[in-house]
Amino acid sequence: MRPTQVTERRNDPTSSPLDERQWGDGELVITIDGPAGAGKSTVARGLAARLGFAFLDTGAMYRSVTLGCLRQGVSWDDASAIGRVAGRVEIRFEGDRVLLDGEDVSAAIRSTEVTDHIRWVADNAEVRALLGGLQRRAAVGMRIVTEGRDQGSEVFPDAACKIFLTASPETRARRRHAELAARGQAATYAEVLSAQIRRDQEDASRPVGALRPADDAVIVSTDGLSEEQVIERLVQIVAARALATDPNAE
Known part of the structure; x- marks a missing residue:
């Protein structure tokens, strides 16, 4: 697999809530994990914009490999073939766009x-090793917000700040149902909720990369909160984590 490209956004010192003296200007990783439908991608992207950090959507990476497998007609029972697809494709991020082998997907x-x-794809140990390594390389020297299922617990165990974003299955199903409706994809709320509960259990x-909060993650429920309220939180x-890590803090 060729390197994933992400673009760093430098902090605006007039608006950033972080004091450069606290964490310096080197590599800094903030992880956001949580169940499907908790709003991780939207909130992580918004947080990155507020902080002036790069953003890495790891879920889009797994989805891109899945799309590649679908297009190549790979058998889902053939773990090695899935791994080969993951090793061949090129995934790039350009702003909000995800490119698979140069195509906007x-x-x-x-x-x-x-x-x-x-x-x-997500349960394939070879794929998770490939993408996990790619994610770590993408973060080298970066100030980055990365979101997924195992970013704080597995991929970046030494991340400076780990957040586990969650919400009730009902709340997440309502969001997903609205998202599908906006795209013109037919599905009832009951169907989405049932699929949501099944996905949570899975x-x-x-077997690899199971969803769980890291031991030192801060758990945040988004129930009843707007997107902007979650980002502000x-x-x-x-x-607060930056202040707690600042050796010069009183």
């Missing part, structure tokens, strides 16, 4: 078909 990777098959029992958590 930002919408295609969010399809129901990709969602229904992503578990075969994610928690994955995370900014406060990051700023």
Whole structure:
């Protein structure tokens, strides 16, 4: 697999909640994990923008590999073939766009078909090792917000700040149902909720990269909160963690 490219956004010292003297200007990783539908990607992207950091959407990486497998007609029972696809494809991020081998697949990777098959990719030990290594290389020397299922617990165990974002299955199902409706994809709320509960059970029992909060993660529930309220809460958590890590803090 060729290197994933991400673009760093430098902090605006007039608006950043972080004092450069606290964490310096070197590599700094903030991880956001949580169950499907908790709003991780949207909130992580918003937090990165507020902090002036780069953003790494690891879920999009797994979805891109899944789309590649679908297009190549790979058998889901053939773990080695799935691993070979992951090793060949090129995934790049350009702003909010996700490119698979140069093609913008930002919408295609969010399809129901990709969602229904992503578990075969996400449960593949070879793929997780490949993508985990790629994610770590993408973060070298960067100030970055990265989100996924195992970023704080597995990929970046030494991250400066770890957040576990969650919400009730009902709240997450309502969000997913609205998202599908906006894309013109037919599904009832009951169907989405049932799939959400099944996905939660599967994610928690994955053989590799199982969904769990890191021991030192801050758990944040998004129930009843707007997107902006969640981002503001995370900014406060990051700023507090920066202060707690500052050797010059009184």
